[in-house]
Amino acid sequence: MAVERLEEGLTFNPSPILLQDQSQVRAGGVVTTISKLTKTCVLRLTPDNLYFVLSGKVDNGGVGMWCELSQAKFFDEFQLEGVSAEANEICLELAPDNLSRALKTAQNAKTVKIKLTKKHCPCLTIAAELPTMSSASRVVTHDIPVDVIPKRLWNDFKEPSMPDFDVSIYMPPLKIMKNVVDRMKNLSNFLVIEANMNGEMNLKIETDLVSVATHFRDLGNPPWAGGDGSQAGANSQRDPEAMVQARVDVRKLQQFLMGQQFNPSKAMCNIVQNTIIHLILLYEDVSLQYFIPAVA
Amino acid sequence: MPLSTQSQTDDAQYILVASLDNARNISNILKAITFKDHAIFSATPNGLKVTVEDSKCLQANAFIQADIFQEFTIKEDSVGFQVNLTVLLDCLTIFGGSTVPGVSTALRMCYMGYGYPLTLFLEEGGVVTVCKINTQEPEEPIDFDFCSSNVTNKVILQSESLKEAFSELDMTSEVLQITMSPNQPYFRLSTFGNSGNAHYDYPKDSDMMELFQCTKTQINRYKMSLLKSSTKALALSCKVSVRTDSRGFLSLQYLVRNNDGQICFVEYYCCPDEEVGDD
Numbered sequence: 001m002a003v004e005r006l007e008e009g010l011t012f013n014p015s016p017i018l019l020q021d022q023s024q025v026r027a028g029g030v031v032t033t034i035s036k037l038t039k040t041c042v043l044r045l046t047p048d049n050l051y052f053v054l055s056g057k058v059d060n061g062g063v064g065m066w067c068e069l070s071q072a073k074f075f076d077e078f079q080l081e082g083v084s085a086e087a088n089e090i091c092l093e094l095a096p097d098n099l100s101r102a103l104k105t106a107q108n109a110k111t112v113k114i115k116l117t118k119k120h121c122p123c124l125t126i127a128a129e130l131p132t133m134s135s136a137s138r139v140v141t142h143d144i145p146v147d148v149i150p151k152r153l154w155n156d157f158k159e160p161s162m163p164d165f166d167v168s169i170y171m172p173p174l175k176i177m178k179n180v181v182d183r184m185k186n187l188s189n190f191l192v193i194e195a196n197m198n199g200e201m202n203l204k205i206e207t208d209l210v211s212v213a214t215h216f217r218d219l220g221n222p223p224w225a226g227g228d229g230s231q232a233g234a235n236s237q238r239d240p241e242a243m244v245q246a247r248v249d250v251r252k253l254q255q256f257l258m259g260q261q262f263n264p265s266k267a268m269c270n271i272v273q274n275t276i277i278h279l280i281l282l283y284e285d286v287s288l289q290y291f292i293p294a295v296a
Numbered sequence: 297m298p299l300s301t302q303s304q305t306d307d308a309q310y311i312l313v314a315s316l317d318n319a320r321n322i323s324n325i326l327k328a329i330t331f332k333d334h335a336i337f338s339a340t341p342n343g344l345k346v347t348v349e350d351s352k353c354l355q356a357n358a359f360i361q362a363d364i365f366q367e368f369t370i371k372e373d374s375v376g377f378q379v380n381l382t383v384l385l386d387c388l389t390i391f392g393g394s395t396v397p398g399v400s401t402a403l404r405m406c407y408m409g410y411g412y413p414l415t416l417f418l419e420e421g422g423v424v425t426v427c428k429i430n431t432q433e434p435e436e437p438i439d440f441d442f443c444s445s446n447v448t449n450k451v452i453l454q455s456e457s458l459k460e461a462f463s464e465l466d467m468t469s470e471v472l473q474i475t476m477s478p479n480q481p482y483f484r485l486s487t488f489g490n491s492g493n494a495h496y497d498y499p500k501d502s503d504m505m506e507l508f509q510c511t512k513t514q515i516n517r518y519k520m521s522l523l524k525s526s527t528k529a530l531a532l533s534c535k536v537s538v539r540t541d542s543r544g545f546l547s548l549q550y551l552v553r554n555n556d557g558q559i560c561f562v563e564y565y566c567c568p569d570e571e572v573g574d575d
Contacts, residue, residue, distance in 0.1 A: 176423060179392030186386045210383050210413075212390065214425040 027074050028103035030286050034067060035096040036259035037290070041065065042149060042157050043124075046089040047080055048072075052096065053157045056291055063252055064291035066160055073285040090116065091149035091157060094124065102126040102142035110137060122146050160291065163278055165270035167244040168224065169195040171279070172216040174267060177203070178257035180214050185250045187212060190295060193253070194245035195271055197221050202243070205250070222268055244271045246294035256290050264288075312339050312375045312407040315367035319403035319418060321554040322360060323388040326381065328532050328552075328562060329356040331525035335381040336434045337414075340374050347437045348381065353567045354522040355438055356529070364558050367404075375407065377431040379414055387427040391420040407431075440565040446541045449476035449514055451483050452507035453498065455533045455550070461485055461496040462527050465520070469494075471569050472523050476540060477513035483538075487520070506535065516544040517569040526550075529562040544568035 034041060034052050044051040049068055056064025071078045082088035106112045106128035113127045123143040130138055149157070171177065180203060184191055188205035195201040199219040205212050256279060270278040272294075279290040307313065316322060322344075329335070329348045336347040343361040362368040391401050404417040413428040465472065466489035473486040483498040483505075500508040526548055530536060533550035540546055548564040 172423070176391065176421070180390055180425070182392075183386045183390045187383060208430070209380055210387065210427060210429045212387060212425060212427045214390065214423060216423055218422075 026285065027069070028100065028107060030067065030069065030283075030288075031096050031100040031103055033259045033288070034065075035100045037065060037255060038063075038096065040093060040095050043092045043094055043146075044089060044157060045080055045092075046082075047078075050074075051157075051159075055156045056160070056293075057156075061249070061252060062293040064160060064289075066289040068287045070285060087151060087154075089154075091151075091154055092116075092122075092124065093147040093149055094144055098142075098144040099124070099126075102128075102144060105140055105142065106130075109140075116146075117143070119143055122148050160289065163270060163272050163276055163291075165278065166273045167195050167197060168222050168268060168270045169197075169199065169201055170220045170222060171267040171269050172201065172219055174257060174260050174263070178254075178260070181250065181254050181257055184212060185254050189250060190247055191250040191253060192245050192247045193269070193271065193277055194243040195219075195269065196243050197240040200241075200243075201269070244273050246271050246274055246277050247296070248277060248292045248294055252292045256292070309408050310369075310406045311371040311409045312405075313367060313369045314339075314344065314365045314405045316364075316403045316405075317366050318400040318555055319388050320400065321364060321556065321558070322403070323385060324532060324554065325358045325360065325552060325560055325562065326385055326388070328528040329358050329525075330381050330385060331356070333380055333382055334378055334432075335384070336376065336378050336437055338374065338376045338434070338437075339370055341370055343368065346381075349438060350522060350525065352438060353519065354525060355440060355565045356525070357437075357563050359561045359563075361560070364554070364560065375409075376434040377407065377410075377414065378434045379429050379431050383429055384414070384416075387416050387425075387429060388418070390418055390425045390427070391423070440545060440547075440567075442539075442541055442545055442547050442565055447539045447547075448512050448542055449510040450507065450537065450539045451476065451498075451505060451510070452535060452537045453483075454504045454506065455530055455536050457498060457502070457504035458530055458536060462530055465524070466491065466494055467520065467524070469520055471517040472520050473515060473517045474538070474540070474546065475513075475515045476510050476538070478510045479513065482508070482510070507537075514540050514544065516540060516546065518546060518566050519569050522566055523564075526564045529564070533562070 038054050042053040042055070044053060049070055052065065052067040054063060054065035056062060080088065080090065082090050103126070106126060109128035109130050111129045115125045115127070117123050117125045122145070124146050126142040126144065128140045130140055132138055181191070184203065184205045187210055188207045190205070192204040193201070194204070199217065199221055201216045201219055203214045260281070264281040264283050266282040268280045270280070274294050276294055277292045281288040326346060329346065332348050332350055338345045338347065341362065343359065343364070346358045348356045388403065399420065401418050401420040406415045406417070413430050416427040416429070418425045418427070466487040468489035468491070469487035471488070475481060475484040475486065481497045482500040485496040487494045498505060529550045529552070532552045534553060535551040537549040538546070545568065546566040550562045552560045552562055554560060
């Protein structure tokens with residue numbers, strides 16, 4: 001296949017990626033969730049996985065996101081030729097909303113092909129073969145403009161390490177949490193989220209006009225909380241009833257909860273006292289991590 | 297903590313405790329009168345009255361009788377305070393606004409007296425939310441001096457008939473004119489907007505008319521912006537009584553049935569628009 005040279009010696013090999021039967025629906029669901037979390041993000045393509053990444057910089061309001069999809073679970077064919085043999089990956093910046101809309105069109109497609117192409121600018125081209133009344137099919141193509149991220153910037157989009165959390169707890173049903181946070185947003189700009197090793201989590205707001213505290217009980221704590229070597233030292237001294245808290249911008253938490261359309265098989269929350277909250281959602285074939293920094 | 301353990305420790309200190317198995321039985325009614333931020337709460341052994349006023353010309357009162365509540369304990373003859381109604385509603389609906397069949401929010405509303413916040417304990421599906429809402433000194437509600445003995449004209453209609461009219465009202469009209477008369481057109485709502493005049497007539501022998509007692513022809517105009525505030529109460533109600541007195545003051549009384557079929561009342565008083573005199 002023709003190879004084209006672009007800036008900084010990064011080459012494109014327009015290899016097709018073929019989505020599995022109906023996995024475009026699940027992929028579409030993931031991308032729609034991401035599009036509700038952020039306007040732009042980075043898509044990292046490696047031979048084994050796809051990642052949607054937000055780097056947690058000041059211009060995102062400090063929010064970070066890491067969404068991982070195993071390519072084998074979504075694609076029938078996956079051919080990737082990255083920058084070099086050692087750095088066999090491609091990093092693109094795009095608007096997930098564009099991708100989400102293209103995948104929606106492709107929902108009923110017989111096949112979906114994704115290719116990197118160069119039109120007037122670098123593009124991710126989605127070609128969906130849609131059924132028609134006759135035996136012939138028609139192909140609908142979406143060209144999604146992307147920005148190629150040069151290799152020297154790839155460090156910004158590494159997998160985040162698990163923070164040295166003070167508490168780790170399973171989240172309450174996301175729907176209930178979303179309803180409560182929606183109302184709390186009407187009352188205050190900031191919300192305190194606190195939890196302990198006894199399966200208890202509280203959401204609290206306090207203003208001049210009103211204070212509201214919602215108490216969740218019997219949530220359970222993941223086994224790694226206190227079990228993992230590095231965490232056990234800190235946690236074993238901690239009173240299981242003692243609350244660990246972080247104060248966050250309520251809109252950031254609301255935005256995270258708004259995007260969740262599907263019930264994850266596991267949902268966890270790690271809190272580093274007054275520093276950051278780390279939300280982890282695990283689905284059958286996707287994992288999503290979201291970092292919200294604490295404010296004073 | 298569950299609502300029941302709360303009661304054992306603090307009950308003695310509260311001068312007002314009101315409990316509902318379904319918080320919607322109070323939040324729906326309060327939503328109907330939330331056209332201003334502040335509401336005056338007045339509790340007596342008979343129940344709760346919530347008053348909202350607008351520019352000294354409109355007053356809405358919602359009455360929730362003591363027997364609507366699963367528990368209603370009051371330690372004084374009269375307890376009054378003022379709260380921010382929008383904040384209160386956000387708290388009452390903390391678990392979400394939509395209805396899921398079989399799931400309801402239980403409410404316990406408690407007040408310790410002057411200077412203390414209004415405390416709400418809400419529970420749904422094992423999750424408990426505690427809200428403390430600051431209260432203020434209650435303002436004195438306006439006395440519209442509307443008494444039954446001074447009523448000139450009165451009709452009682454099924455709300456269905458008025459709902460349609462109110463939803464179509466020409467909002468470009470500054471006033472809503474109400475004509476009540478023992479003669480034609482009997483009961484008429486009129487608007488005068490940019491696109492022209494519109495009239496809604498309700499004959500006295502209409503199916504919708506449950507009671508018709510008009511003694512004298514009266515034509516009164518009321519500011520549209522004020523009366524529009526009554527639309528939500530109308531939407532909740534099954535019957536409405538419309539009365540005017542000799543001064544042209546308007547009283548609208550809405551009969552509202554809650555989720556459990558119990559009856560509450562919402563009433564509106566409105567002054568006539570000063571630019572136009574009575575007939």
